[in-house]
């Protein structure tokens with residue numbers, strides 16, 4: 001049997017267990033061109049919440065009764081696609097379920113000699129690629145510039161800050177605890193970090209950015225972004241990667257200090273990672289080189305659970321409990 005998590009209703013505010021239902025069905029049979037995957041790790045992403053609303057987004061909303069649609073790393077059990085064989089390890093959009101029959105063309109085969117399976121959902125997966133393209137293509141940091149990254153100890157943020165340093169920029173991370181700040185400076189090599197929950201946030205930020213800010217790589221939005229606007233440098237670039245602080249709100253808090261864009265001749269630009277799909281392979285090759293020479297370090301925060309536990313694990317992410325890429329390990333991975 002296959003256990004699945006389905007969206008039972010559209011959540012109001014943060015999603016709770018009551019917004020989902022757990023179903024059991026017989027194992028799916030892959031059709032022509034499809035692959036049957038057994039899920040080992042479920043990706044825990046703040047943006048998943050934005051796909052359970054009514055309305056429009058850059059991808060289809062999950063229908064009521066639909067399987068909760070997230071990235072998974074797992075093992076090929078049966079393949080009807082020429083590119084995959086039983087036993088291959090893959091990542092793709094299988095969703096929160098123990099098994100899924102999905103189009104082979106939507107899966108990526110994982111070379112475990114480069115990095116463990118978990119990193120193919122994290123640093124070498126969508127989150128790492130998001131940091132790579134958002135920072136380099138949109139932020140375009142120059143050597144010596146100051147790059148500020150919000151949610152710096154998280155999956156995307158930790159990679160963005162390290163790439164900024166690899167490219168010769170000064171990386172300053174913002175995170176929600178002193179322990180996370182120590183992680184980004186001492187373990188990841190950021191030049192400075194600021195605990196954004198400090199009573200003296202602006203003072204600490206000013207101290208950490210003596211030459212003001214050239215690039216903001218923003219993952220959280222909200223009032224914190226407003227504070228960062230006060231430290232913009234001339235011709236700064238603000239990369240709108242995400243707004244985790246707003247995803248559970250019915251009304252999005254937008255920037256109020258936006259006139260700083262005019263004063264500082266600055267640019268604010270968003271992006272969606274899927275637009276870069278034809279460059280993923282080249283980016284992964286470069287990132288694999290950084291992993292090998294030690295200039296890029298990855299951290300996964302793995303929580304054991306079953307399909308039913310997904311809403312509670314996502315809640316922990318929203319509580320800021322993760323350091324690094326948060327994943328839920330299903331019993332199949334431990335076998």
Ligand SMILES: NC(=O)c1ccc[n+]([C@@H]2O[C@H](COP(=O)([O-])OP(=O)(O)OC[C@H]3O[C@@H](n4cnc5c(N)ncnc54)[C@H](OP(=O)(O)O)[C@@H]3O)[C@@H](O)[C@H]2O)c1
Nearest residue numbers: 047130151154155156175176219242243244245272273320
């Ligand atoms: N544009 C794209 O194509 C694209 C693709 C993938 C991801 N993203 C975005 O990238 C961002 C980071 O995603 P991720 O997977 O790396 O998550 P993450 O940063 O690993 O985890 C979320 C972190 O956000 C912080 N947070 C949680 N609630 C918050 C709140 N209310 N206010 C401020 N901070 C809060 C917490 O860190 P602290 O403890 O430090 O607060 C938490 O650890 C998200 O906004 C996501 O939507 C964008």
